[in-house]
Amino acid sequence: MDLQQQITEELSTITVDNLKIIAEFVKFIKQKQEIDLLEPINYRRASGSSILSHAGTWEGDDLEECLELMYQTSAAWRK
Template identity: 50%
Template sequence: MNHPRPKLNPLSSINIMNTIELRKQIEQNLLQISPKNLKTIAKFVEFIKQQENSQNIHPLLSETIAYKPASGQSVLRHAGQWVGDDLEDCLNFVNQTRGKVLANKHINPFE
């Protein structure tokens, strides 16, 4: 019984290559890419690195750190203990220099 041969993906040969050969092929392909697209590729590489780093960090955190909700006790221990006459100056400085922050756990430069 003859089975039809699967069509090979032109990139399937990449699976066979070792890391050094793959790096050389990527390097050769990069020589033919426009500067605009090189910037896009650089952003994508940074995105991949961040994902790999977060995958390496998160398992360790979940194994070693148990989440405990904040009680506020550490802050309350210091309530009413300000020493000095610069409290107003400090509060004004904080209010003047405070800015909005967008924290995105999963940064994706392509969104």
């Protein structure tokens, strides 16, 4: 028995309400598959240079406040 026949056999024992859920899931998978085929993602690993271009610069008068908040929240993560 091939996979499609096995799935068909299993579906014959599913309630109508669950068949509706399965039908929606199948539609979702098909849409995702179509999108994946149409739009290949050109992933380029980040170099970090864009964030480094801001190193050593700060605009505003809240540097101390932001640093204090960062210290408080990072201390909570270390626990």
